[in-house]
Amino acid sequence: MAGFVFRRLGFAVVTLFAVLTLVFFVVRILPGDPAMVILGDQASAATIAALRTRLGLDLPVTTQYARFILGALGGDWGTSMVTRRPVMQEVLNVLPHTLELTAVALVLGIAIGVPAGVWAAVNRNRIPDYVTRIVSLVGLSAPAFVSGIVLLLVFAIALSWFPVISGGQATTFTGRLRELALPATNLALIMAAYVTRVTRSAMLEVLSQDYVRTARAKGVPARVVVWRHALRNCLIPVVTVIGLYLGILIGNSVLTEIVFNRPGLGKLIVGALAQRDYTMLQGMMVIYTLIVVLVNLATDLVYGLVDPRVQFK
């Protein structure tokens, strides 16, 4: 177990390092001189040169790279080229909003998706199965901004049940909940679509196994067979899909944050792209990579929890 964790950690570090290197060079290929972008077209050559020195843009690429890697590892991600505040601070300011949104969506998505998938599998080729399959296929076809706009039109604009702008300013608990409701539902429904489909197919496979037939034959109640014996054994593919789904969840959270005008990493990265805020973009990439690497690590470890047969080697 310890060796396994150690090896996975090693892979995580290598991945992180590779992405950091990639990010460093990718960001530098972006067209447009950041010093010129900050100061505008009117600035004199001397002012631009001075700013380039201050930002460290005139140093050799190797020095910039060494600074970047050491800084990233030490928690110093530089200063935003636009707001002049530390990147780490800007990211940490909005990170809770995104984490709150995605965590609630994750839990809701599993809470909807797993029972729906089981329901469809148990009623294979009957009406509940068809309904679940069609609804989940629509859910996984809808781009997050499309479902978000539909939710916004119906529940915020037509019915006025929820605020149109989920600005994250609410101070009371119910206020926060009201702001979170629509964006989180949007992400959760799409997530539920993926979870439903994989739960259904995993469940169908498990239900055809001999031990399930044996359990049925000896008179175990149907509910116990499905929810205790079978469900436990279809959790591995479900966990895998949740791990793989993370990339999609992050992408969808960006779109959701834009639709509901909600602060978070998504709005931060779109702003940074528009303003060519190199250091901010670098910081965002580091945080996204960290999240992805950590979740993949967690997924691997969860395998061991849901399936004792998994050998950590």
Added chain:
Amino acid sequence: MSEDTGAAIPQRPSELTSLLRLSGQALRRAFASNLTTWIGTAFFGTIVLLALLAPLIVPFDPIEQDIVSRLQPPDMEHWLGTDYYGRDTLSRLLVGARYSLVIGLTSIVLAVVIGTLIGLFAGYFGGRLDIVVMQAMDVVLAFPALILGLILVAMLGATVTNIVIAIAFTAIPPFARIARAPVIALREREFVQAERALGFSDMRIMFRHVLPNILPDILVMASLWMATAVRTEASLAFIGLGIAPPTPTWGGMVREGFENILDSYSLALFPSLAVLVLVLSLNLIGDGLRDAIDPKLKVEA
């Protein structure tokens, strides 16, 4: 496929015909057993047809502005209403379909070709090349595709070519993976071993004997990933990294409609539904094809 290893000349046609027969059977099965494949194909075909005919059937110029008749609700003249600049929504939707389809199709063709080649080579030769290449694929795969696309398009500039490149890049790893796994299994099969013993070149074995065996799986993946590509293109345009206005793209139309959503709900809604229908139709087709090809599901049914 193993009996033609000895014959020198007539290999290609026999392989090709047997492959075609195989895909034909799978296709027939997909359409015979699966209503969803039919529905998906009907919708997709309709969209393709409308997109092809767009220049001939658009009721209005999709780009020319007509400020007098702006933000009109749907009526007999403008079936789907007009936008903020008085442009006919239906005309813009029809022309926009062309961009969605072209970008979706070309990016996936690109990803299929490059990804399959990478997977084929990595799987066939194995060893250190395999480890390094697939590790790199895993890193790309682990990264959120939309964020990657966002940065690539911002970096390269938002033109049709660059958007295609960005989307193709994010879709390469899954094709490399799906091509690699069966290649590793096939590498040890008797007919490949026999060919190697006969002194056939690696290239010949890979492209004439291994590739046809993995093609059906790749085609299923391609239809499912084209759905993702269309969705990514629309998402990029919605964020503001689509083809520059005034060119109509569905994602860009949703973006413009969204800015005026309190005045007119239909402007954001119609292009949104268009994206949804196109992506859904591709997913329906892919699902049906997969059910037809996957032998495991066949036994179940």
